[in-house]
Amino acid sequence: MSLTPDEARQELRRLRGSIDNMDSALVHLLAERFKVTQRVGELKATAGLPAADPEREAAQIARLRALAVEADLDPEFAEKFLTFIVREVVRHHEQIAAKQVD
Numbered sequence: 001m002s003l004t005p006d007e008a009r010q011e012l013r014r015l016r017g018s019i020d021n022m023d024s025a026l027v028h029l030l031a032e033r034f035k036v037t038q039r040v041g042e043l044k045a046t047a048g049l050p051a052a053d054p055e056r057e058a059a060q061i062a063r064l065r066a067l068a069v070e071a072d073l074d075p076e077f078a079e080k081f082l083t084f085i086v087r088e089v090v091r092h093h094e095q096i097a098a099k100q101v102d
C-alpha cells in the first residue's frame with residue numbers, strides 16, 4: 001500500500017488521535033488506581049500492616065502476564081509496567097505510615 005505524502009500525514013494524524021485517546025484513558029485509570037491505593041495505604045498504616053505484600057504482588061504478576069499473553073502484549077513488558085506502578089504505591093504507603101508515626 002503506497003500513500004501519497006498527504007495521505008500519509010492524514011493517516012498519521014488519525015493514528016495519533018487514537019494514541020492520544022488511549023493515553024488519556026491510561027492517565028484516568030492510573031489516577032483512579034492511585035485513589036484506591038491511597039485508601040489501602042491509610043488502612044494498612046492504621047492497622048500496622050506492612051506497606052508491601054510480596055505474595056499479593058506475585059499473584060498480580062502471574063495474572064497480568066497471563067492476560068498479556070492472551071491480549072498479544074509482551075508479558076515481560078506487562079510485568080515491568082506493573083512492578084513500576086507497585087513500587088510507587090509502596091513508596092506512597094511508606095510515606096503515609098511515616099506521617100502517622102509523627
Ligand SMILES: O=C(O)C(=O)C[C@]1(C(=O)O)C=C[C@@H](O)C=C1
Pocket residue numbers: 037040041051052053054056057060085086089090093
Ligand atoms: O494490595 C495491597 O496490599 C496493596 O498495597 C496494593 C498493591 C498494588 O498496588 O496493587 C501495592 C503494594 C503491595 O505490595 C501489593 C499490591
